[in-house]
Amino acid sequence: MENQRCKGARDLLPEDMERFRQVEDAFRNSCINWGYKEIKTPTLEYIHLFTAAGTLTPAMLGRVYSFLDWDGWGGERVVLRPDGTIPVARLFSENMATNEIARLYYVTNVFAFEETGKENREKWQCGVELLGDCEATSEAEIIALALEVLNTLGVTKYALKLSHAGVLKALIEEMQLDSEEKAKLLDEILEGNWQALASVNGGNRKTAGIISTLMKLKGKSSGFLVNLGAMPGLSRSLNKELDSFVRVADLLDTLGVKYIIDFTSVRGFEYYTGLCFKITTKGSKICSGGRYDNLVKLVGGVDIPACGFAFYLDELASQVKPWSRQKAEKTVVIRVGKKTTPSISASFEIASALRNAGLTAEFDFCGSQLAARWSIMVTDKLERFTVKDESSGLQRKVKSIDAVINIIGGFDKIGK
């Protein structure tokens, strides 16, 4: 059949949905246990929410799905949500601004155009926002929460990389570039082109030395940051940003969290003001987050500090072993030799007994060749049940339901 699916769109099949739900469930359970409350924002937002200075980068804005709504003659474009955090900042300022602190979480889709159509243009995120706390403990809290979710999902091989938007922005300030050059440089860095930083002509020479150190070295403890802070020629504002970074790194050291400090590990950090972090596994980015103390104010709300992160559901889900595969171990397919009333009746009876014993029992009356670890052939003979272990090919004939459960429950008894 001709492919009628939109370019860059993805169908989520039963196995994909199992992985998705597994991630969502682990994420939701942890969030609830840590005191976070679920919210949902609308799919459509006005574009000016995202053009507000310092929210999305020009390159990201160039890939949004925006259009004039049916009543858009006033020229106000709407956009399919391109980012999870900014709408939450809006939701908070419109509905919850009197709260001193808010712990919020969401599962949402975000839309961004991708040229080849081979990547998804609609992606899913599980995110948390912690609004109202400016202490390093909040960054430590959200990182620990993220790691707990990964742990629940059995994702144990990952790298946590830390950077700091405050330090990077202070450095760019110190280069003393004119506003046009500064904007150009920031755009390059936001797109991940760190070479642009090294190749800036003019500006402050001392700063150039610090930048080259930051780009080359990677740290593994807060001591690295303390060393950087002790280097000559650092301004007070840069030192202040480094101090804030040290506080978070110190806390993570105390909590035994392993990380790498890599200033070049982040991109698109336009609205970030402090710590930025990302988590990768097997080369793919599964999580990123950080501190964005100005965001709520930028979208027209109160001045409230905030930090948060999002899991990239599509990438993270692909790292998770789906339940069905785990469940296949405990799934029994029931077939009948001949479709007689007694054998069908016996099939229902044994299926019910297996389900009560905590197993999944699935009928295969039509010979659809369902795959599972176990199968049972029900016949009208005296030894009614032939139990087969599909993984080894061994089978045994038994008379009673109890005997069947005994075999399946007692894995290594079969065949002996």
Added chain:
Amino acid sequence: MGSKAAAKIRLALPKGKMLNRTAEFLDVIGLGFDDYTSKTRIYRLRSQAFPSLTAKMLNERDIPVQVAIGNYDFGICSSDWLQELQARYPASNVHKVADLDYDNAGIFLACAVGNELEAEVRIKGGADCRIVTEYPALAEAAAYKMRLRKFRIFPLWGSADAYPPENAELAVLRAGDENALRSLNLTPLKKIGASSACIIANKQSLQARDFSSMLARLSRAHVIKEKPGGKEAKPASLPANNYAPGTTKGDIWLALADGHQQVHTAAFLEKAGIKMEGYSMDDLRRRPSCSIDGINVKVIRPQDMPQQVANSNFDLAITGRDWMLDHLYQFPSSPVMELVNLGFGRVMVVAVVSKGVLYDTIDGIKELINRGKMTPLRIASEYVNIADKYLRDRHIARYRVIPTWGATEVYLPEDADMLIENTETGQTLARHGLKIIDTLFESTACLIGNRRNLASAGKRAKIDKLVRIFKEAAEQK
């Protein structure tokens, strides 16, 4: 496309302001076409030097799109339209082969003279900016880059210089240079791009076929240089922008048409006894002066009027019913309504196919589509929303609307299967080997207004007075 067509080299050439210089360029490099003149009534051109080379004359704005979708292998156009296409669709299949050194201009962000400070404050302070432009994608990219906080872009068919400062704070528009912009009473704030004539090619054609002999000729492009003083001539019909700060004298804004509707509109106004100084062929200004007190008048494109009335930039406008309906189909809850049918400028809006098509009705076309022919149906039209609604309402399963900027007849049958077009007598269509298969509606000039403003206490009396005058004139034989 069959193999016979594939052997040909298809070239898209611009009509309008670029035509003379482009014809000159083609002559110099030995690719001249005898009939490539502004007077020609032939749209399909053949080359003496290259029998396999065929060319069609299109509106220059349509050329990058047509080359990108593969209807043409090469095209010559102004690079601003190429940049506009690439800003909106970075992955489009079009490649710039060479710049030609004529038709040079810049794309500028500008405000009305005397409004520089206010524009600066708005840009920096994050206040709402209305930006009018024929280049919505370039304007949007520039706004993102400048990190404009809140802005609305109004895509226009033309006449962007007329809008600031009353109807837009900023305009993104093309001008020869900053002085040319200043002569329109606009102040350039930023140059956002440069433009010149250029040769473009379809990427896939370039990758798959041998065009070496053609490219060898085109590579002589450098022989054409901008002649001293040979700057692009200002088209005679372009109104002079006579804006000066502090000239607004009332609170009602009336929009009148430029282009070919201008003569008919002027005649109607005369019949209605309204004197409009600066709205005649020999004295056409952006802001004519109206004999009725408290009425401000601007001359803009009729296509742009409905949206400008909907957003209250104008209270009244004389436009065609076709453009009002196109607007209403895009924005069904728009407050725009027809106030008076003025009766002149009568055309029929019709569905048109090539004479070679076997069927004479839209149901016949549907049958062809059901049999797997003409699918997806390609409909070229200036009326994007009318075309879209027409096909939607007739449950055509797969169709593509190809937006055009005029001269749509030339698209059939190679580049489109159907047109939604306007016609007075049908003779032009017949001359181009086309036939009408359906009539959508009759369109005449009408006075349109904004439902909400009609209820406004301050404006109502003045609007009512004008409506009465127009009605009486329309009823005169």
